[in-house]
Amino acid sequence: MEALETRDHAYDGTEAGTANTIQLIAFSIGEQVYGVEITTVREIRAWNGATPLPRTREFVRGVINLRGTIVPIFDLRARFGDGLTETTKNHVVVVMSVGEKWVGVLVDAVSDILTIPRNDVHAVPEGDSMDAELLSGIVTHDEKMVGLIDLQAIVSGVSMDA
């Protein structure tokens, strides 16, 4: 239940970079670094378990109670096809808004806040990899590749029946 950092509406477009830059929250899964625009992030909290949802895909870890609202948690590692995350108390849930909905993404750790020139965002190379489907772009930071998460893609296709 302990929130590490609350970002409830603290960031709006003006603080989140200028017309020419974007600000990202970067988080890691294993060696890989991913990022989402800081404006979409609502809250970052420690992993404290989730109630499993029946008849959903493996990467849906279940639902948690976020101050009275039920929020689904997606295991990002599993979403990228690398199996379920072996969770510990040190794992982190990043709660973000996707359209009208709030969703949580389970990651290993939050690593940094990055300011990136818009021009440095590159398209994801075509291919049959999961990356092309789930990333909206790629940026380079400190000579490391950071994948920009396409939230809409992450949360689609969750039902077993689908």
Place this chain on the structure above:
Amino acid sequence: MRVLTVDDSRTILAMLQHTLTGAGFEVLQAADGQQGLDVLNYEDVDLVITDINMPVMDGIEFIKNVRATGRHQSLPILILTTETSQEKREQGKAAGGTGWIVKPFDPEKLISVIKRVVH
């Protein structure tokens, strides 16, 4: 410029609100005369538009009460009513009404009538 609209019909209140905000007025609303008086107690307005036929406190009583408070002696009050029968309008005037608007009202006409009673 702030206008208090008093009418028990939500339809009429909504239409007034639309027309008046469109013309740059700030609109306050009340559903009957008593509520209207309550609003005037703590809000300053430049104009009142009130219906006559209302529950709890009707428009005539409302206007008399408004005029009875020294603070609102020069507050323009327009009577809004379907009653074009001289009777209600004259009652409203006698109570201290400044002028009248006949429902259903045409937005342009409404604004031109308002211009006749406020600066």
Place this chain on the structure above:
Amino acid sequence: MSDLDEFRATYFDECAELLLELEEQFAEIEDGDRSADRLNAVFRAIHSIKGGAGAFNFTRLVEFAHNFETLLDHVRDGRVEMTEDVASLCLRSNDIVADFVAAAREERELDADYGAEELARFKSICEDEDDEPMEEFDIDFTPVMVDLDGDKAETDDAAEPIALDPDELPDSFDVPPMGGEGEWRLKFTPYSQLYERANDPLLLFRELTTIGEVNIEARLTELPELTAFEAFGVYCSWDISISGKDVTEARIREVFEFVEGDCEIILTGPGEVPAFDIPDPSLSAMADAPPLVVEDDEPTPEASAPADVPAAEEEALDAGLSFADLAAELAPAKPEKPAKPEPEREPASAQAQDSSASASAKTATVQSIRVDLDKVDRVVNMVGELVITQSMLTQQMDDNLKSRYQELVRGVEVLAQTTRGLQDAVMAIRAQPVKSVFSRMPRLVRELSTKTGKSIRLEMVGEHTEIDKTIIEQLSDPLTHMIRNSADHGIEKPEKRLAAGKPEQGIIRLSAEQAGGSILITVQDDGAGINRERVLQLARDRGVVGPDQQLTDEQIDELIFAPGFSTAEALSDISGRGVGMDVVISNIKKIGGSVHVRSWPGNGTRMQLRLPLTLAVLDVMLVQVSDSPYVIPLSSIVETLQSRRADFGVTPSGRRVLQVRGEYVQVVDLATRFELPTSADEEERFVVLCEADGDSKVAVVVDDIIGQQQVVIKSLEENFERIEGIAGGTILGDGSVALIVDVQGVRHTTEQKSAA
């Protein structure tokens, strides 16, 4: 949605409320209450419906409502007596207004002669009273400027939409427009009441400039010495000249429309010689001075009519006397007329009723505000959280803590109490009296009486019983069905009743009462009761009951709620329509309620709904499946039993069934259903026997039963999506989420799967 659509939506919303109120009021009037309050409320509601209808050009609704309103106006001020005949005309007319509103909403046209009979009756009743056709004073829909001229008042514009363009307005002053380049001269002398009514000469002058070239000179001759100067004295008057090709007398007069009677206006047309160069100073001092002096060849008689019409003459005015007659009658009384508004001026009866109505309304009416339901729900949610947090706190206080911090413990106890109080109070905000649905029923019963040719009286009890708004919204259909059923199948035809030694008129009694944490809604009739023999026969014919199955009387009675079952041999126009009483049961189950029926052959039938007080809090049984918590609504649970004592069997098609009291019940293992691994010993598991839709049962198998509690329902779809078999989520005392089992849903999908 365009603005107009939005207004229309608001209007129809409002009409729905007004019609509801009218139903209530008329139900009382039908029962003999003819009090002024009642009649005023009815008048106001019809008036409001008419007012909005005018804005949207619903001409037929306007016409009907207008004439209805006129009748009501006559009734409330005593000109027409509310006889049984008039009352029943009003009741019928109320239904017709509702139909016109519905037709307007659905944008369809009713038959041309619909309501014509009632319309004619309004007119003839009011005419009898007035000796004059009421159309003559049917001027509600004449344009903004009302004709003061007696001989022009005959225009019947009732059905015409209002003309608002000033240029299209008829000339109100009966003076031929005099255009041209000439110069109009105007002497304008305000009286003090012009200022008292917040009119401002400056604004009038400003408006004058929009019609022509204006030249204004102030006359300051009346200004007193400074020592004699009164702060609110009126000393200034103006000489104004207006010229331009669009200047007409009508346009000038229109500018001064609001201040007529509050000032002296002497208007001289181009080429005319002003009659008065110097105004008589006594005129400006006298408030009762003739407000208009028209400098014209034919001074119109109404021009000298005072703006204030005294009370006694109001009736004459309504009765169609011309202003000319009036003015003549009034002439001697004129000098006594003070400028100040006279409170006693209004028509005695109507005004007395009005003020007594508002006085009593002030004391009797509960003050209320309109609040967005979303806001209330937010509070409900937050209180739900508070309840959970509070119970978490309580749970975490172990004995050690309790003995060490007694003050803290007491504080938490007080907190618990306050929280419960707060929860009740918040729930009460969502609660509404059931009369909002009950009040629709009298009309239904009237219609049913007519259609069936039966004489039926509806009695209503406990309509002030309060229940959650959401539940009320779900009540209308089931209640309609139940009452239809009673009228159609319960109450007998008059001759049959007489033969059975009963009064000719049948009674349907609709009642609501609170019983503990539930609301009981009962529909009881004094009809023939359920024909059990026929019901059972039909049920066997339709395969609802097996040929050898023996049923108790109660079980037979309950069959009328079985899916697709209808006791009418032919689907009647009334109860039929392809849906049976099973709709009642499924609607009621959806909101966590139950339905029971009892019948006494020859003496009637009673159908009873048991409903939860609120939907926001659900009583549930907390169970465990594969280490995850699930909850099952208590209202759907019949009983629970241990697996090892359950009598399981397998159907020839391989489906697992539970045998309980001679019934075979479908079995749904939640672990299997939700594809969850379970390590629980089969013998140690539990069977929860639940009622699903249409009186059928389902046996839900779970790993363990943990206990009962109250929970707040949370949406799963708000941030995720619907999952088959899950009705939503809830938050437990430890802050974790438990899923709510959708008893009907788990059963349904399992059937589909096994069928596939």
